[in-house]
Amino acid sequence: MSQRLINWFKFASPASFYPLAGTLWPWFAGLASVLCAVGLWISFFVAPTDFQQGEGYRIIFIHVPASWMSMFIYCVMAFWAAIGITFNTRLSGMMSSALAPTGALFAFLSLWTGALWGKPMWGAWWVWDARLTSELILFFLYIGYIALTSAIDDPRRADKAGAIVALVGVINVPIIYFSVKWWNTLHQGASVSMTKAPTMATTMLWGMLIMALAFWMYSIAIALYRVRAIILERERHATWVAELPEMQR
Amino acid sequence: MNAFLAIVRRDLLLAARRKSEVFTALFFFMIVVSLFPLGIGPESATLRRIAPGVLWVAALLAAMLSLNRLFAADHQDGTLEQMSLSPTPLALLVSGKVLAHWLTAGLPLVLLAPVLGLQFDLSARSLGILMISLLLGTPVLSLIGAIGAALTLGVRGGGVLLSLLVLPLYIPALIFGAGAVEADLAGLGAGGHLSLLGALLALGMFFAPWAATAALRIALE
Numbered sequence: 001m002s003q004r005l006i007n008w009f010k011f012a013s014p015a016s017f018y019p020l021a022g023t024l025w026p027w028f029a030g031l032a033s034v035l036c037a038v039g040l041w042i043s044f045f046v047a048p049t050d051f052q053q054g055e056g057y058r059i060i061f062i063h064v065p066a067s068w069m070s071m072f073i074y075c076v077m078a079f080w081a082a083i084g085i086t087f088n089t090r091l092s093g094m095m096s097s098a099l100a101p102t103g104a105l106f107a108f109l110s111l112w113t114g115a116l117w118g119k120p121m122w123g124a125w126w127v128w129d130a131r132l133t134s135e136l137i138l139f140f141l142y143i144g145y146i147a148l149t150s151a152i153d154d155p156r157r158a159d160k161a162g163a164i165v166a167l168v169g170v171i172n173v174p175i176i177y178f179s180v181k182w183w184n185t186l187h188q189g190a191s192v193s194m195t196k197a198p199t200m201a202t203t204m205l206w207g208m209l210i211m212a213l214a215f216w217m218y219s220i221a222i223a224l225y226r227v228r229a230i231i232l233e234r235e236r237h238a239t240w241v242a243e244l245p246e247m248q249r
Numbered sequence: 250m251n252a253f254l255a256i257v258r259r260d261l262l263l264a265a266r267r268k269s270e271v272f273t274a275l276f277f278f279m280i281v282v283s284l285f286p287l288g289i290g291p292e293s294a295t296l297r298r299i300a301p302g303v304l305w306v307a308a309l310l311a312a313m314l315s316l317n318r319l320f321a322a323d324h325q326d327g328t329l330e331q332m333s334l335s336p337t338p339l340a341l342l343v344s345g346k347v348l349a350h351w352l353t354a355g356l357p358l359v360l361l362a363p364v365l366g367l368q369f370d371l372s373a374r375s376l377g378i379l380m381i382s383l384l385l386g387t388p389v390l391s392l393i394g395a396i397g398a399a400l401t402l403g404v405r406g407g408g409v410l411l412s413l414l415v416l417p418l419y420i421p422a423l424i425f426g427a428g429a430v431e432a433d434l435a436g437l438g439a440g441g442h443l444s445l446l447g448a449l450l451a452l453g454m455f456f457a458p459w460a461a462t463a464a465l466r467i468a469l470e
Contacts, residue, residue, distance in 0.1 A: 085463075140417040147413050151404050160467040161400050165414060168396055168460055172418050175449070179421040183428060 012089045014231045015240045021224040028221035035214035042207035056120045065212035067110035073103035078170035081163035093159025098227040104142035130181040141169045252337040256345030264353040278311035282365045293370040300369035301430035308358045312390040315354040319398040344458040347395045355387030378433045385446040386426040392457035393418050399464035
């Protein structure tokens, strides 16, 4: 048991994680492109046209995985934040800050595609639906995290402050979701239920799952790539960085 | 407990010596609330409908305006460092500071809100509910705000950053606070909203001083 623990903590050091991330990220990037190609092919050519929504429904192949990822990445960010606070590891903070832009990107993507989908389906670019609203707030939380960590010059302090924001945010996300949901039902606005849908064809479901997997792989690849850049930037005065083959040139 | 009361007393005394800061936030609240009828028009039916939201949003902004001074002065003159070294848990002292902040920034809003509510043609009953919702909600604003204030201590562009961090977290309080008055206007009863607001307050009282303390320790490193 203790042997295994030591093995895990070995990669908590930026010096040993940097080459590991370097070997891993091209694999994830490759998987992401293959899965994305397959997923897009299924979603555009194989999946049948929806008899109610027509061709426009195909945007969900991007939209749904993007919103899943935006929520999931926030949880992963909070996980690394918690690890960073409890074990005081430097790499955890770097992972959090490497994930944040991707999460914000997916939140934005899901809002954008949601608007594109909403216009033909609901006849409005934006409705104050509980899901849309909480996704918007999630986007704000990402922006707050990024703004705070980039405003603090000392990277260690930025990581720790960011960790607290991420943890406070993750506690608040369910509260915000339920409050928005209840607010929405009270107002009885233009609420169109998206909750009771999933009687979709199997090919559609497959397309969506493959796209979700592709987004997963993309997120892992880009996070590893970005964390490598962050490691180099922060450890540029360390000897092991100077001894790297790519630094010799 | 003595230290807690001493902190509250000290912060209240400091606020009393610098009255202008307290009154600036109050007048800001009044001005923001009074701008809405000018922008929207004087029909009392419309005003009655938007009143809870407008009053709550203005309270949110006014409470946020005064958050900057929660820790900044103590950080500058080193008092905060001494506090973190004292044998009393820092979380307790932070709670004292938050309570003092609420007494100087939140409670005046609660007392002022019914007067401003009259401008919006709210009934006496709605004004009462508005007061109760603000009474339960403004401490939540101070508690969550303390986390943000501690995190942005001594950070470039702290003021704007603070609003970016804190305002999304204020949303549940806004929804339940304004919702209580609206539910009452719609004849649904405000009990549920007020209970949830109370639950938020209980959660915040437990967790927020703790998180703010962690953030302060980071700022003091």
